[in-house]
Each structure stands twice: as structure tokens, then as C-alpha cells.
Amino acid sequence: MRVYVGSFFIAICLMLSMQGRAYAALEESVVQLQTANGVLEGTLLVPEAKRGMPVVVMVAGSGPTDRNGNQPGLHHNALLLLSSALAQHGIASLRYDKRGVGRSMSAVPKEEGLRFEQYAADVRDWVKWLAQDKRFGKITVIGHSEGALLGMLASRQAKVANFISIAGPGRPADQLLQMQLASQPAEIQAMALPVIERLKQGKTVGPVNPALQALFRPSVQPYLISWFKYDPAKEIAKLKIPILVVQGTADIQVDEEDAWLLGAANQRATVISIDGMNHIFKKSVPDRAQNWNTYTQPELPVMPELIAVLARFIQQDGKLD
Structure with missing residues (x-):
């Protein structure tokens, strides 16, 4: 099912979500998870609500992304803002620094030992x-961008009530990489495409051209192999829980077609298009320069249309009607 969000729908959702509720007090705490390779650190935000409240796990996208959704040079606080907004609807959240990032820096093995599955x-x-925390009831996984695929895999390995993809790719990473390389000079494509094909086959490549070293250095090739083998459309098809796929029409990183691919793969999925939302949940336009400017403006709010849809879906056990 595909739905376009309009102002009337948003108003109804906000009214129903907030009716009779007041979440003035918030409890924020730093939490840690011990793993075999070190400690992961995150932030747990809990609204003042009764026992059994819903809780979400926020899974960040690709690159060195921290618990707030930021990377070096890109400070927009997308996940922090999303967490705070959901708390106003009585929804607790956990967001965390990815392995090897921020306060989880020590939990990363050597690069050649890192795998997508980790x-x-x-x-x-x-x-x-x-x-294990008795304050919480049903758990929803929210995966953003590359984090959507990670969330799909995790949602089959642990007890999860709902799964939400926001700006999640619907195609394997090798295909996305080829699409991105299409804008590069022909000589770069001629060197890179055979490397991608070999990695897709599960085989490493010997010394690569220095121009490709950053992307295909030997130490990162095992990780790329582990990533390339997953097709998001096939993985989402395996889920047997309610699914929400959200895509913004102003996203310059992930195409709307990807949302269609994910939605078509599982009959339990509802696809939502939010007009004017970009990759980091903020109001923007398709113009690349103006769109990228929002990535360094943490004061810009997350679009209320997104919050209304997520809150409704989570509170109504995976339903929007």
C-alpha cells in the first residue's frame, strides 16, 4: 500500500497521539552494551509514562555516524531530533554510536576483520x-539509510514488534555503487566496475589503482564482500511483522523507486511518501546545493509529517488506519 501524507492526515494523527497525554518529564541516560570486541555506548531517552511503553532502536546509516546521526563535517542532529520528538508521543528510544565511532570507538576490530553482519x-x-527492561513493551527497529538493511537482518534475529525503514535503499550495495560511479569520468568507471563485479562474486582483488585506493583498499574489501551479498528487497520479504517504509520526495541520496522496491517485496509493508522531506528528515528542495546545506543546520527541525506517521504506526501496533 502506498500513502502520500497530507496536512489533514497529519492533524488527525497528532490529535489522536497527544489526546489525553502529557509527557513533560524526560529521563535521559547514557547506557552501555558489552560485546566480544568492546563496549558500545548509547543514549536511552524515556518519557514519563506508565509501564509497558513502546521503545524504538534507531539504526544509523553508512559511514562514521554517531548516535545523533552526525558525521565529521555533517552536523544536523537528525536522530537526536527524531528521538526527542517521539518522546513527546510517549515513545522511548535508544540511539547509539556505531562500532568504531564516538564513545564506541574502542569496539572496532582491525578493518580487515570487520563484516556487515557485525x-x-x-x-x-x-x-x-x-x-530485559520491564519499563518497555513492544520494540520497534527504525533503520535509516544503510541502517535499514541492518535493521531488517536484526529484526529476524531478535523479538521485534515492528520494523521501519526511513530512506532505505531497495537495491544491493554493489548496484548503488555502480549508479554513483555513473557520474564519474569514463576511465574511473572502467577501472572500478570490474573490481565491483569481482567483489560481488566474493573474491578479493589484488593491488588496485591508487585512484581507487580509498574505496577498494585491500583491508576494506572483505567488508564490501559481506555487504554486497545482501539484497534489501529479498531481506525485507523475509519479515513477518508490520513494516513501514518511509521515503522523502526531496531525498538526493536514495531514490523513491527504492521505497517501491521494498514495499512491493512484502505484503505487510506500507509505503509512505513525505512531500519535501530530504534524506535527513528535514524540509528541503531537490536542488543539490540547497539540499546539502541542511546537513549542517542542526537547528532545522525534523518534519512533523514524519513524526506523526511514525508515532501513529508505533502506537497502533503497526497500523495507520
């Missing part, structure tokens, strides 16, 4: 950790 296992273990 990140998925981290999500699974956070879910299991939350399940």
Missing part, C-alpha cells in the same frame, strides 16, 4: 538488552 548483530544485541 553491525547487524549489534542491533540485535541492543534489542535483546532493551527486552
Whole structure:
């Protein structure tokens, strides 16, 4: 099912979500998860609510992304703002620094030992950790961008009530990489495409051209192999829980077609298009320069349309009607 969010729908959702509720007090605490490779650290935000409140685990996207959704040079606080907004609807949240980032820096093995599955296992273990806390009821995993695929894998490994993809790719990473390389000079494509094909086959590549070293250095190739083997559409098809796929029309990193691919793969999925929302949940326009400017403006709020849809879905056990 595909839904376009309009102002009337948003107003109704906000009214129903907030009716008779007041979450003035918030409890924020730093929490840690012990793993075989070190400690992961996150932030647990809990609204003043009764026992059995819903809770979400936020899974960040690709790159060195911290618990607030930020990377070096890109400070927008997307996940922090999302967490705070959901708390106003009585929804607790856990967001955490990815392995090897921020306060989870020590929990990263050598680069050649890192695998995509390790990140998925981290999500699974956070879910299991939350399940032991009697304050919480049903757990929802929210995966952003690359984090959507990680969330899909984890949602099959732990007890999760709902799964939400926000700006999640619907195609394997090798295909996305090829699409991104299409804008590069022909000589770069000629060198890179054979490397991608070999990695897709599960085989490493010998010394690569210095121009490709940052992308295909030998130490990162095992990770790319572990990532390339997953097709998000096939993985989401395996889920047997309510699914919400959210995509913004102003996203310059992930195409709307990806949302269609994910939604079509599982009959339990509802696809929501939010007009004017970009990759980091903020109001923008398709123009690349103006769009990228929002990535360094943490004062810009998360779009209320997104909050209304997420709150409704989580509070109504995976339903929007």
C-alpha cells in the first residue's frame, strides 16, 4: 500500500497521539552494551509514562555516524531530533554510536576483520538488552539509510514488534555503487566496475589503482564482500511483522523507486511518501546545493509529517488506519 501524507492526515494523527497525554518529564541516560570486541555506548531517552511503553532502536546509516546521526563535517542532529520528538508521543528510544565511532570507538576490530553482519548483530544485541527492561513493551527497529538493511537482518534475529525503514535503499550495495560511479569520468568507471563485479562474486582483488585506493583498499574489501551479498528487497520479504517504509520526495541520496522496491517485496509493508522531506528528515528542495546545506543546520527541525506517521504506526501496533 502506498500513502502520500497530507496536512489533514497529519492533524488527525497528532490529535489522536497527544489526546489525553502529557509527557513533560524526560529521563535521559547514557547506557552501555558489552560485546566480544568492546563496549558500545548509547543514549536511552524515556518519557514519563506508565509501564509497558513502546521503545524504538534507531539504526544509523553508512559511514562514521554517531548516535545523533552526525558525521565529521555533517552536523544536523537528525536522530537526536527524531528521538526527542517521539518522546513527546510517549515513545522511548535508544540511539547509539556505531562500532568504531564516538564513545564506541574502542569496539572496532582491525578493518580487515570487520563484516556487515557485525553491525547487524549489534542491533540485535541492543534489542535483546532493551527486552530485559520491564519499563518497555513492544520494540520497534527504525533503520535509516544503510541502517535499514541492518535493521531488517536484526529484526529476524531478535523479538521485534515492528520494523521501519526511513530512506532505505531497495537495491544491493554493489548496484548503488555502480549508479554513483555513473557520474564519474569514463576511465574511473572502467577501472572500478570490474573490481565491483569481482567483489560481488566474493573474491578479493589484488593491488588496485591508487585512484581507487580509498574505496577498494585491500583491508576494506572483505567488508564490501559481506555487504554486497545482501539484497534489501529479498531481506525485507523475509519479515513477518508490520513494516513501514518511509521515503522523502526531496531525498538526493536514495531514490523513491527504492521505497517501491521494498514495499512491493512484502505484503505487510506500507509505503509512505513525505512531500519535501530530504534524506535527513528535514524540509528541503531537490536542488543539490540547497539540499546539502541542511546537513549542517542542526537547528532545522525534523518534519512533523514524519513524526506523526511514525508515532501513529508505533502506537497502533503497526497500523495507520
